[in-house]
Amino acid sequence: MIDFAWMRRLLASCLLLFAGQAFANDQCPTLSQRQSDPQVATRIAAIACDEHLRWNRPFIDADGRLASLNAYEAEANGLKDGGSPWRRVAFYWQASGLLSPMGFKPGASDCGHAALNLAYPGLGCRGFVIDNPWSAAFISWVMQRAGVPGFRSSASHFDYVRAARMDGAGSPYRFMEPMSAKLETGDMLCYVRTGRVYGHDGLLKAIDGSTTSLAMHCDLIVAIADGKAYAVGGNVQQAVTMRIFNLNAQGQLWGVPRRSDGDVECSPETAAACNFNRQDWAAVLKLKPQAELAKIGPVEPPSFLPSAPVAPTCCVNCVVGSGVPRCPAPGQVVPQAPQPDAPLQGSE
Template identity: 70%
Template sequence: MAVETKRAGKRSPWSMRLAGLGLLLCSGWAMSADQCPALRGRQGDAEVATRIAAIACDEHLRWNRPFIDTDGRLASSAVYEAESRGLQDGGSPWRRVAFYWQSAGLLSPMAAKSGATDCNYAINSTYPGLGCRGFVVDNPWSAAFISWVMQRAGVPGFRSSASHFDYVRAARVDPERSPYRFLDPMAAAPAVGDLLCYVRTNRVYGFRGLSDTIDGGASGLAMHCDAVVAANPGGDGKAYAVGGNVQQAVTMRQFNLNASGQLWGVPQRTEGDVECSPDTQGACNFNRQDWAVLLKLKSQAELALIGPVQPPSYLPNQVVPQQCCVNCVVGSGVPRCPAPGQLPLQPPLEGQLQGSE
């Protein structure tokens, strides 16, 4: 028996290598906590927070999963906003950005911008849309992306805007009707559905400075917000946030968390920071920003007091077909609307509608 036991306990070098490889793979799976592949199918979830994360995740995957790691390095980037193709579904990045603008209802407020009107037609892949392409490249679209995500998720009380500052200010000055609370990002724990925001100016504001600026009646400020899609203080110790127009794509950021779930070791901009350059590579970090506010999504019960929390019956993930135009663009392929008193145009058959790329 002793001999048999000893034989059973022996392992060949090959089997030991396999076992080690298995442990390594299992360890890698345990440490990897990008939940976007699992989340993307939950866009109709009953929880508002889950819908926000699922929709942002789905777009991140569509853009081939570019990300900035916890050290602030752009670790992966495959496609950029100005390109004509390259999305996961074969679509055009710049037309997809035009779609965010249109579906969020933000093209009309931007009509004075060159090429904005062109985008109503350019989301149709048969139209060249050079003006719209220029509009996409020339105008920051991160707020349009967040607005589209929130609208698609059916977040009650959220007001779409081409400026992040508008909904950041709303959380500060109108806390009862805003779906978000205005909190210090270095003192609160980020969770799914939250927005983590920084100020994009040469001046460093921080939480106190941003609060004072809003309380002083400021009407605008250049900002950027990412949507938190996962926070795992007890898992891999990281938070994951997705934003639009981050390195010209829909990009994920990774942050370290402490045991309490708060941001840990996130570099903050300070006055007199050394500029990033080939000679000062230690100062180069895409996560070093003026992180000034965490917009904390209210609970499902609190959101229900603001408005409906059920998934929207219409989820705008396809191009809104334009059946006729008044101020028509030559070559758009969209027929002119009839003059008053004339018979209306017959709507195209369902199979004739152009979908998004």
């Protein structure tokens, strides 16, 4: 007689063992403790990993399936530390130095104070976070916090992808074909986000031509382990999300689906075509070795890592009782807020 209860227990044990082994491959819990590491590449990975943990570790598996997601950019709470996802995104914008250049966008002027003051409703900022792609702001914040020499923050991935191609001496990255590059910690894997399929050759032509703007997305490679690459990106399914990719014996992407002309659209009738990793992968930005980075600028860990954005001196969409004065009309002098006695330290 077959003991079905015993078989069920055995199957459950096997599944738990498999899940435990797959889970153990994630290097982020350990890496997140190394944000002041002497190696630039390690600092990049550690900071990105720490944010991934903060967002409760959502991930897309190697088969392109969204396996976990429980915090979204628009929510008022849900981060591991109890924080607000949309306020955290506002912090990326502010701390990366990209909020001021976005000041012409509705709600942007609200974000500095909204990220700092939890009692401030910040409805305009919440709208700004939802309406504006923030993946490049996330990358820029990680690079700034990691002290990557020569990296120029931008709200557009295309700017630093183009810099890696056009400014070989000044950029901390080298522009490479994605499927032939050996992926390593600190690299970026990038795709084009348009209806047209560019591929590596098309992106090259766009950069070398007159193109000044192109919608793109980049993820940071945070770890290589057991034949897989682990990448973390911002604004991936509205969160800081990890992707997992298969690698071959040479450390190159293996079996990763790429968009092509005439692809079948993902739908309930064509489920086999549904894969979150099927993108127009067009470039790898290869982080230069530490010795080469040192020729661009200092590679030591930053002595001060800002923990919170600086409160704005005025607001446009003001809230009664917030204590923040209304911004004056153009041409008038903006009142200066008193400076704190000492900078904030630690982690937010």
